Amino acid sequence: MKQPILNVTNLTMDFGGIRALDSVDLDVNSGEIVALIGPNGAGKTTFFNCITGIYQPTGGDILLSLPNKSKKVSLKGLKPNKVTERGLARTFQNIRLFPKMTVLENVMIGRHCRTKAFIFGAIFRTAATRREEESILETSYAILEKVGLAEHANEFADNLSYGAQRRLEIARALATEPLLLLLDEPAAGMNPQETLDLDHLIKQISQEGQAILLIEHDMQLVMSLSDRIFVMDYGKKIAQGTPAEIRANPAVIKAYLGEEVDA
Amino acid sequence: MVLLKEFKKALLTSLWFVFLTFPIVVIKVDPIERTVFWRWQNAFYMAVGTFSIYLLVKFYQHRKENQPKSSDAGENKLPISSLIHRILLNPVQRNIFIGIVAAISIVFPHIFSTYQTNVMTTALMYVVLGLGLNIVVGLAGLLDLGFVAFYAVGAYTYSLLNLHFGLGFWTVLPIGGLLAATFGILLGFPVLRLRGDYLAIVTLGFGEIIRLILENWGKFSKGPSGISNIPRPGFFGMHFNLEQSVLYTYYLMIILVIVTIFIVNRLQDSRLGRAWIALREDEIACQAMGIDKRKTKLVAFSLGAFWAGIVGVMFAAKTTFINPASFTFLESAIILSIVVLGGMGSIVGVVFGALILILLPEYLRALSEYRMLAFGAILVCMMIFRPQGLISNIRRTYKFEKKSPPPVR
Amino acid sequence: MDYFIELFFSGLTRGSIYALIALGYTMVYGIIGLINFAHGEIYMIGAFTAFIVATVLSVYGFPLVSIVIISGLAAVVWASSYGYTIEKIAYKPLRHAPRLSPLISAIGMSIFLQNYVLLAQTSDFLPFPTLFPDLEFMEPIAHIIGTTDVIILVTTIVVMVLLTLIIKFTKIGKAMRATAQDRTMATLVGINVNNVISATFIVGSGLAAIGGMLVAAHIGQINFYIGFLAGIKAFTAAVLGGIGSIPGAVLGSFVLGLTESFATGYVSSDYEDVFAFSLLVLILIFKPSGLLGRASNEKV
Ligand SMILES: Nc1ncnc2c1ncn2[C@@H]1O[C@H](COP(=O)(O)OP(=O)(O)O)[C@@H](O)[C@H]1O
Ligand SMILES: [Mg+2]
Numbered sequence A: 001m002k003q004p005i006l007n008v009t010n011l012t013m014d015f016g017g018i019r020a021l022d023s024v025d026l027d028v029n030s031g032e033i034v035a036l037i038g039p040n041g042a043g044k045t046t047f048f049n050c051i052t053g054i055y056q057p058t059g060g061d062i063l064l065s066l067p068n069k070s071k072k073v074s075l076k077g078l079k080p081n082k083v084t085e086r087g088l089a090r091t092f093q094n095i096r097l098f099p100k101m102t103v104l105e106n107v108m109i110g111r112h113c114r115t116k117a118f119i120f121g122a123i124f125r126t127a128a129t130r131r132e133e134e135s136i137l138e139t140s141y142a143i144l145e146k147v148g149l150a151e152h153a154n155e156f157a158d159n160l161s162y163g164a165q166r167r168l169e170i171a172r173a174l175a176t177e178p179l180l181l182l183l184d185e186p187a188a189g190m191n192p193q194e195t196l197d198l199d200h201l202i203k204q205i206s207q208e209g210q211a212i213l214l215i216e217h218d219m220q221l222v223m224s225l226s227d228r229i230f231v232m233d234y235g236k237k238i239a240q241g242t243p244a245e246i247r248a249n250p251a252v253i254k255a256y257l258g259e260e261v262d263a
Numbered sequence B: 001m002v003l004l005k006e007f008k009k010a011l012l013t014s015l016w017f018v019f020l021t022f023p024i025v026v027i028k029v030d031p032i033e034r035t036v037f038w039r040w041q042n043a044f045y046m047a048v049g050t051f052s053i054y055l056l057v058k059f060y061q062h063r064k065e066n067q068p069k070s071s072d073a074g075e076n077k078l079p080i081s082s083l084i085h086r087i088l089l090n091p092v093q094r095n096i097f098i099g100i101v102a103a104i105s106i107v108f109p110h111i112f113s114t115y116q117t118n119v120m121t122t123a124l125m126y127v128v129l130g131l132g133l134n135i136v137v138g139l140a141g142l143l144d145l146g147f148v149a150f151y152a153v154g155a156y157t158y159s160l161l162n163l164h165f166g167l168g169f170w171t172v173l174p175i176g177g178l179l180a181a182t183f184g185i186l187l188g189f190p191v192l193r194l195r196g197d198y199l200a201i202v203t204l205g206f207g208e209i210i211r212l213i214l215e216n217w218g219k220f221s222k223g224p225s226g227i228s229n230i231p232r233p234g235f236f237g238m239h240f241n242l243e244q245s246v247l248y249t250y251y252l253m254i255i256l257v258i259v260t261i262f263i264v265n266r267l268q269d270s271r272l273g274r275a276w277i278a279l280r281e282d283e284i285a286c287q288a289m290g291i292d293k294r295k296t297k298l299v300a301f302s303l304g305a306f307w308a309g310i311v312g313v314m315f316a317a318k319t320t321f322i323n324p325a326s327f328t329f330l331e332s333a334i335i336l337s338i339v340v341l342g343g344m345g346s347i348v349g350v351v352f353g354a355l356i357l358i359l360l361p362e363y364l365r366a367l368s369e370y371r372m373l374a375f376g377a378i379l380v381c382m383m384i385f386r387p388q389g390l391i392s393n394i395r396r397t398y399k400f401e402k403k404s405p406p407p408v409r
Numbered sequence C: 001m002d003y004f005i006e007l008f009f010s011g012l013t014r015g016s017i018y019a020l021i022a023l024g025y026t027m028v029y030g031i032i033g034l035i036n037f038a039h040g041e042i043y044m045i046g047a048f049t050a051f052i053v054a055t056v057l058s059v060y061g062f063p064l065v066s067i068v069i070i071s072g073l074a075a076v077v078w079a080s081s082y083g084y085t086i087e088k089i090a091y092k093p094l095r096h097a098p099r100l101s102p103l104i105s106a107i108g109m110s111i112f113l114q115n116y117v118l119l120a121q122t123s124d125f126l127p128f129p130t131l132f133p134d135l136e137f138m139e140p141i142a143h144i145i146g147t148t149d150v151i152i153l154v155t156t157i158v159v160m161v162l163l164t165l166i167i168k169f170t171k172i173g174k175a176m177r178a179t180a181q182d183r184t185m186a187t188l189v190g191i192n193v194n195n196v197i198s199a200t201f202i203v204g205s206g207l208a209a210i211g212g213m214l215v216a217a218h219i220g221q222i223n224f225y226i227g228f229l230a231g232i233k234a235f236t237a238a239v240l241g242g243i244g245s246i247p248g249a250v251l252g253s254f255v256l257g258l259t260e261s262f263a264t265g266y267v268s269s270d271y272e273d274v275f276a277f278s279l280l281v282l283i284l285i286f287k288p289s290g291l292l293g294r295a296s297n298e299k300v
Helices: A044-051 A080-086 A103-114 A119-124 A127-147 A162-174 A192-207 A219-225 A243-247 A250-262 B002-026 B040-066 B079-089 B091-111 B114-139 B147-165 B169-191 B196-216 B242-268 B271-281 B283-288 B293-319 B329-342 B347-363 B371-385 C002-032 C039-059 C064-094 C100-120 C136-141 C147-169 C171-181 C183-188 C193-219 C226-241 C246-267 C272-286
Strands: A004-015 A018-029 A033-037 A059-065 A072-074 A088-090 A180-184 A211-215 A228-233 A236-241 B027-030 B035-038 B399-401 B404-408
Touching: A004 A044, A004 A211, A018 A033, A018 A044, A018 A059, A018 A211, A033 A044, A033 A219, A044 A180, A044 A211, A080 A088, A080 A103, A080 B283, A088 A162, A103 A127, A103 A162, A103 B271, A119 A127, A119 B242, A119 B271, A127 A162, A127 A192, A127 B271, A162 A180, A162 A192, A192 A211, A192 A219, A219 A243, A228 A243, A228 A250, A236 A243, A236 A250, B002 B027, B002 B040, B002 C039, B002 C064, B002 C100, B027 C039, B035 C039, B079 B091, B091 B114, B091 B242, B114 B147, B114 B242, B114 B271, B114 B293, B114 B329, B114 B347, B147 B169, B147 B196, B147 B293, B147 B329, B169 B196, B169 B293, B169 C272, B196 B329, B196 C100, B196 C226, B196 C272, B242 B271, B242 B293, B242 B347, B271 B283, B271 B293, B283 B293, B329 B347, B329 B371, B329 C100, B347 B371, B371 C064, B371 C100, C002 C039, C002 C147, C002 C171, C002 C193, C002 C226, C002 C246, C039 C064, C039 C100, C039 C193, C039 C226, C064 C100, C064 C193, C100 C226, C147 C171, C147 C193, C147 C246, C171 C183, C171 C193, C183 C193, C193 C226, C226 C246, C226 C272, C246 C272
Parallel strands: A018 A236, A033 A211, A033 A228, A088 A180, A180 A211
Antiparallel strands: A004 A018, A004 A059, A059 A072, A228 A236, B027 B035, B399 B404
């Protein structure tokens, strides 16, 4: 049976007078791919920012179920690094890699919250530290191989192509061993071939049991990947359901058509 | 055709600068004698100087544009920079290089005069100060304009503890460093959540506050007249004459430089060092990857301060006299210039930067007058033409056997 | 009571000077988000130009009124030229560089300009010629407010009104406001952002030069280093008011001027500068958006 991982209830976010999120409910179960869609400006990225601690939401609650524990922990009010430590890891819509670090180092940063060495270990390079460094390297390299960037390991991140940078963001997030992986428009700016590769990659990660929450505009990709879909418009959740249900939902069609007429 | 146009532009630029600098450079008044000097020759120098500099810059830009972009690092390397990189990346050459440097360091005071040794000791102190600030600015990307405050903390710790309690150099050396690091943490707590440029100004403010307190709180610090007769470093109660003492201080500094380089190098290559660099590159992404921003910044801040404190104690012991005038904002600016010139985040770069900036004006007496002018110009020019510094940092790379991950360096 | 009023007016005078300098900081920050560290040096160069021109004219026996006008104009013209040139050399090439690069460049520029004046002129304090003799009709109130104070206050008010009119009604003023609000949008609607930035530096530098000349005439002496402290204090005022906000800069300046005046008058003058620096540090830490500024959170 599928276990719930993330339960967001009544999440609300105000920027001055603007209500960017209005009582949004959303839940993700283990092993699922859930998509969050909606027109530009609907509040999807804001939703990610709120649940990852980058913005402090005005109201609502964010509960995370830890594996093998019956109790849920609230992520509300936690700093972003604590949220990541608890098990949410994300990518950014506007790529935010560490441009002057190598591809491998970018992934190694993701291991930070699962490792311990500090000043003492760094200076004296104790046996424990050396072991840890080795394991960081191994894990990071393995993840790079998985996303197909191993051959670029020693290049600067900003020398990668756009599509490769997006994949590196995924690799970096995976390195934190998340319970739930949050992807913010991973296919944006990709050409059809890159999108296809991405589709395979996400499926592969999902098959390994990784739960994924995905923001995406590419409907083909969304329909092909998702188990369930949430739709937002103007900060509100307007629909939820399976891909087939969403395709037939009049409110959704209106939201999207409305946007097209605008554009 | 293009050349003619550039020529005309150069001419116009130099005319503009003649106009711009006219009142300050050409006219000199003596308000008491009520006389006016017209230094017309300066206008001429200004015209010729600007004209040549303009053409030089254009030439440089032209060459840079026509150069094919090298792919691996995406940056054009200075000959000196690539030479150093080649040497350091080749183990044999690196060991030879280290051997030569070590030999020079050991014989230096025996070849050169006491005065020269003293100058070198000062330069070495700036090497360590530069390496300390390099952790904060170069690695963690925190522009600290009040670095000199921690240097002052170290110097005053030694002077005052010695004055009141008779504590010796070796006892105070760690105390000075730790006290400076504590100051770093205390100041760091409130300021580290600030944005980069605000952090810079706040640290500048802190530096000035500490100096002003030292100046005004005469009971505590003896005010502007300072503290004199500070003992030089001792060695198991042995007494040195002046010459021996200079020699001894020199070797102490050499050891301190070696220890500092060793430690900074290890820190840079560690989990902590990576976190600093990530923080410098993108704060938000860094936090989202699970790095505790406050803690990581605080550690950088206090480690930098620690070295400033240590050098402060050395400084007080070397000069035997200190007063607040040694700890002005300009001192912070000099250390910053060292880091910026050498290359932010680059250990070898900072060492070179310190040696160039401290020794050059010392040996080219004619230059020493223009020292601060040059430091200012260096900060501007480096930012525009070579933000990565003279010797950019070597990014660590890793080799892998295909499919069998155990990595070797 | 007289003492209180005296302190009050001296606070207003200080505040006026801070305001003239702070406006340059705040306008530049509003438009390109840079703390123009060299702004204090522009102020110093303005004062120095006024000093040189005024002394030359007085040596050659010009009448006082013409000395005041010509040296004032010279100060404004040259300071503005410096501001314009500095932006072109030290900041424009760094417009897309990491945020700290232009700041480091500005610090370098500040050190460079100080030492440039030091080398081309002198490090000594120089006596500034008397530009504003005590007027006779001021005699009865001279113990609470001097002639120079009145001149400073009046000049500041006139300049502020002019500036407000420029920003509100001229084309370049409107372009400035648009650019400050959203640079990308401003470019899209056809505003030449380069010209706007240049204009901002020219106007800000001119204001600082007026301040520099007034202070130097008031205090009666000048030196290459006066820009550092004045610059920091004016920056404090700008942050206090909310950096980027023009009314904020003026308000912050008067608040700082009055507080300093009363604090030194009633408490102690030893720690005058410590007070200003502490204020700077405290505001930046606890209310970096200042009195009138808007708190902003970065869009991710
Ligand atoms: N930091 C912020 N300050 C003010 N408004 C913001 C901020 N971040 C997002 N918004 C507003 O919230 C709304 C939703 O934006 P966003 O979440 O980016 O939409 P989406 O990702 O669905 O395209 C937009 O109107 C946007 O302007
Ligand atoms: Mg979005």
